[in-house]
Amino acid sequence: MSKYLKDLFIGQYRGIKNLELKALNCVNVIVGDNNSGKSSILESIYLLRAPFSFDNVLRTARMRDVGVFTGPNLYTNFLSIFPKNNEIQKIYIQSIGDAGEISLEIEGEEKSVLIEEKDVQIYPSFVRSGYTKRLLGQEASAFVGRMFSSINSKSKETDIRLTNYSRYSLSRNNRDMIINIDYLSPISHITENAFNNIVKNDTYKDICIQLIRLFDRDIEDLVYIKDDNSSRAVEYVRSKKKGLMPLSTYGDGIKKVLSLANGIIKAQGGVLLIDEIDTSIHYKYYGEIFNFLIKAAMKWDVQIFITTHSLEAIDEILNTQNYNGKIDERHDLINVITLKKDVEGDLKVRSMKGSEVYRNRELFGFEVRS
Numbered sequence: 599m600s601k602y603l604k605d606l607f608i609g610q611y612r613g614i615k616n617l618e619l620k621a622l623n624c625v626n627v628i629v630g631d632n633n634s635g636k637s638s639i640l641e642s643i644y645l646l647r648a649p650f651s652f653d654n655v656l657r658t659a660r661m662r663d664v665g666v667f668t669g670p671n672l673y674t675n676f677l678s679i680f681p682k683n684n685e686i687q688k689i690y691i692q693s694i695g696d697a698g699e700i701s702l703e704i705e706g707e708e709k710s711v712l713i714e715e716k717d718v719q720i721y722p723s724f725v726r727s728g729y730t731k732r733l734l735g736q737e738a739s740a741f742v743g744r745m746f747s748s749i750n751s752k753s754k755e756t757d758i759r760l761t762n763y764s765r766y767s768l769s770r771n772n773r774d775m776i777i778n779i780d781y782l783s784p785i786s787h788i789t790e791n792a793f794n795n796i797v798k799n800d801t802y803k804d805i806c807i808q809l810i811r812l813f814d815r816d817i818e819d820l821v822y823i824k825d826d827n828s829s830r831a832v833e834y835v836r837s838k839k840k841g842l843m844p845l846s847t848y849g850d851g852i853k854k855v856l857s858l859a860n861g862i863i864k865a866q867g868g869v870l871l872i873d874e875i876d877t878s879i880h881y882k883y884y885g886e887i888f889n890f891l892i893k894a895a896m897k898w899d900v901q902i903f904i905t906t907h908s909l910e911a912i913d914e915i916l917n918t919q920n921y922n923g924k925i926d927e928r929h930d931l932i933n934v935i936t937l938k939k940d941v942e943g944d945l946k947v948r949s950m951k952g953s954e955v956y957r958n959r960e961l962f963g964f965e966v967r968s
Contacts, residue, residue: 600696602777602869602901603643609690609703610681611645612638614945621949622695622816625892627915628905629967630937635945636905637662639937640781640871641679642691647746647779648800650754654774655679661781665818676741677708687741696790697777698750706743706758717761749776778868782861783855784877787853792860793833793845799863800862806859809890810852812883816840850878858891866898875904876911884914892918892931897957912966913959921956933967 601622608617611678614635628636642656647655659675678688685707692701699704710716713733715742733839740761746753783789796803797820822831823842833845835852845852854877855943862871879887892915895902919932932952939945950966958964 600867600899600901601693602697603646603693605613605693606639606643608639608642609688609691609692611642611689612679613681613690614638614642615621617945617947618947619935619947619949622901622932623951624901625895625915625952626903626935627912627952628935628937629907629912632907633941634937637873640873640903640905643693643869643871644779644781645691645702646693647777648774649776651747651774652745652756652758652841655745657705661783664861665847672764673739673741673760677774677856684875687743693826700776701747703746704743704758705742705746709742710737711740711742711761712736713760713763714909717759717764722838724831733763736756756881762849765950775950777908778865779866779871780861780865781871782857782873784859784874786879787850787857790857790860791858792853793820793864795860796820796856797901800861801862802863805894806856809859809887810835810855812880812886813852815847821846851880854878854886857889859894862891862894862898862900865900867900869901869903871893872902872904874906876906876908881908881910881914884911885917888915896931907967909965912955915953916956916959918958919952921953936966936968938968 601624606619606622608614613633617635617639626641636752640918641661643660644661644851645655656672656676659679662676663671664774666733677687680689686705688703688705690701690703692699713736715734717738720911726904738761739758743758745756745758747756796806807817807820815835817835818838819864820859821834823834824830825832834842835845835848836842858872861872878886888911892901892902904915916932917943919930930951930953934950934952934955936948955964955966
């Protein structure tokens with residue numbers, strides 16, 4: 599299986615400074631306390647999806663918003679990706695892997711500027727001309743700087759001028775994509791339509807149905823049915839005993855499983871980032887779901903990065919491997935990466951093979967999260 603990212607270096611991003619992850623694996627489980635930087639690592643990786651695209655930077659900066667990629671807080675969200683209390687703002691991320699050597703650097707500073715037409719008419723169809731004219735010449739806060747991007751021998755420098763009045767549509771564009779990277783937030787199963795992609799692929803749909811039978815063993819099919827009142831296609835589950843039931847009548851667990859499955863489909867031949875994998879899944883289903891996820895990732899050539907704070911989730915991810923048998927460390931698919939901030943707030947990192955964590959958990963009750 600490909601390892602699209604083998605080494606990752608984060609010079610600066612949000613609260614992370616000089617973090618190096620070497621020898622990344624097919625499945626990378628990132629654990630640690632709240633606010634230790636787990637989600638920031640996933641965002642750093644997502645920036646490498648399209649390193650020549652400033653739109654991708656803005657999209658990444660908005661990831662923590664609830665499914666919203668346009669709006670008045672774009673400028674504030676962008677500033678939040680930089681370390682605090684620095685006059686010169688800078689981020690730097692570099693990776694080495696099967697996709698090549700990729701780096702992204704953004705450097706600049708906040709200034710007061712007078713609004714120009716280009717600041718508010720990046721996408722003119724989204725801005726009313728009267729509103730635009732009233733803003734021209736007014737003073738505004740702005741980030742002024744440059745973005746330096748490179749992949750192997752190809753490099754690009756982009757001038758940046760972003761004000762608190764700037765508007766971008768930020769619709770997903772794969773044109774500039776270097777690595778196929780997909781991101782699942784803790785609420786993607788609520789905000790995104792995984793159902794649509796799954797029902798289009800009969801083979802994958804059959805696999806997903808086997809999995810969601812964990813929640814209802816009588817489930818037979820996933821189908822769309824046109825609503826007579828709205829003419830809208832509605833998601834239904836066909837059950838042997840209950841007949842047709844709207845997907846909305848089932849709990850979030852089924853939706854989370856479908857979201858994970860859809861993430862594998864979308865990330866084929868690339869990288870899948872899963873933030874807080876245990877959200878909305880009852881622990882008794884962890885084993886079957888994580889087995890499915892890792893087997894599907896191997897089949898569709900997807901490198902996975904998972905964050906969690908759940909010890910039960912960590913144990914069940916490790917249980918997907920036959921660590922009681924003889925596994926050569928070179929063939930161990932899992933790395934467990936632990937993040938911890940010291941008393942001064944500096945981030946420390948420990949990376950261990952899954953087999954080593956498993957043995958220490960079995961023998962000594964090893965607390966992998968600290």
